[in-house]
Amino acid sequence: MSKPLSAPVWPTLFAASASIGMGIQAQLIHTLRKALLAGRLPHGSRLPASRMLAKDLAISRSSVEAAYAQLEAEGYLHRRTGAGSFVAFTPQLRPSKKAASASAQLSQRGQGIVNAGGCRDSALPSMAFxxxxxxxxxxPHALWQKLMQQRWGKSGAALASYGPAQGLPELQSAIAGYLAQARGVDCQPEQILILNSSQQALQMIAQLLIDPxxxxxxxxxxxxxxxxxxxAAGAQIVPVPVDEEGFNTGISQTLAAPRxxxxxxxxxxxxxxxMSLPRRMALIAQAAAHQAWIIEDDYDSEFYYDQRPLPALQGLDQQGxxxxxxxxxxxxxxxxxxxxxVLPPALVPAFTTARIAFDGHSAQFLQAVTADFISQGHFAAHLRHMRLLYRSRRDLLLEKLQPISDITHPINTAAGLQFALQLPKGLEKPWTASGTTAGLALRPLSAFYQEEAKTEGWLMGYASLSNGQIIRACEALIKSYQEK
Ligand SMILES: Cc1ncc(COP(=O)(O)O)c(C=O)c1O
Structure with missing residues (x-):
């Protein structure tokens, strides 16, 4: 049997892991367990007598006794009356090896998710463009704050417990009403599944409907x-080109049958x-012929500035x-x-079960406040206000790009939080480099292509920028052209 571990090491170990909010005894157990797992206390070595350790650490002897007893119960220590407490544990792996092999132990599915990667911009949200x-x-932060207070006061206790997996019925109804009126979506509130993000929706759809x-x-x-x-779901992706009418159904009809x-x-x-109406009808017909599902990602349809958007594809689809x-x-x-x-009725039970299996449901309280915001008319008012604001920013950006209209060509500027700015071929790369050096966030259009990029340029965000930011950023952009 080895000697007791040298006394001075204990206060250092203990201090290093002293964590706020943990009692002395829990801290000691945590410190010892960590040291044991890390292999810092070799098998067979003797721990200091409880009286000595208590003195070294300036804590009570009973805390040390209790910590030793707990670690014995967990199988880390072996205690013999009259002889002392001994390490009865050998870690399986050295910490460095463990870390290395943990990263190599993903499932094929997990590796697929990691390989596919996320979709988050590293640029700051406030950066132009x-x-x-x-x-x-x-x-309207003050209004939102008032609605939150009212809601919590009215039904805080109920909203604090678990809720329905499909979402709060009030929010489902509020969304169904909004979608019917604004987007021509034809659905019952029960077809709506509330989630945390479109991205979660896409992942869930892929996981539930796609086989490798x-x-x-x-x-x-x-x-x-x-x-x-x-x-990430192992799909075989077949790119379908878009032209001035959107998704090219003339080409897609020649491609491998999709799921x-x-x-x-x-x-x-x-x-x-x-997307034009004839293309929408053709796409629905192709989906029906292949018994495929269509994901209609209706992002940004709320921000149409010069005309109303066409109603959603969902409302045109008779086949579900x-x-x-x-x-x-x-x-x-x-x-x-x-x-x-908004799910076709046939998919509702499976998606609801999956939501339970994955994470239960979205936060009830925020669902309730959002439902109030919509049903009390604030949502419609907010959209009206934001449309005017964003339209004025879009107009300012278009105006400030005028001096370089011979080399930049804004396309489809009628809607959204951004528009695409087309550049002559070959300019995207060098100008992105000089613009980035000038502190601009320029997302190249070529990055969105699977096949060779037909349109080069950038996606120009303007909605979150002040007028001053737009003016300064356009000046910087124009200057960076000379420096490219
Ligand atoms: C086409 C498209 N769909 C969905 C989203 C994201 O929505 P969410 O934040 O709900 O995932 C974005 C965000 O930029 C988007 O561009």
């Missing part, structure tokens, strides 16, 4: 969040095209093949983490 950013300063090697048609260029979700089709018909991502996806990330604020899917 970061795309997809709503103006969170212009949100199933074909998925994706718009090209297209939304990387959708591509990643499909890749799933992803499209952004109101405002094609990233080019901003509105469209899964409509909407989000509150842009129309309220991104950190709210509330979105929804």
């Amino acid at each position: 970061n795309a997809g950013q709503p103006d969170t300063r212009a949100f 090697a199933d074909t998925v048609w994706l718009e090209d260029p297209g939304y990387l969040g959708a591509r990643n979700a499909m890749l 799933l089709i992803y499209t952004t018909p109101s405002h094609q991502y990233p080019l901003g095209i509105a 093949r469209v899964i409509y996806v909407g989000t509150f990330s842009k129309v309220l604020f991104p950190s709210l983490r509330l979105a929804y899917v």
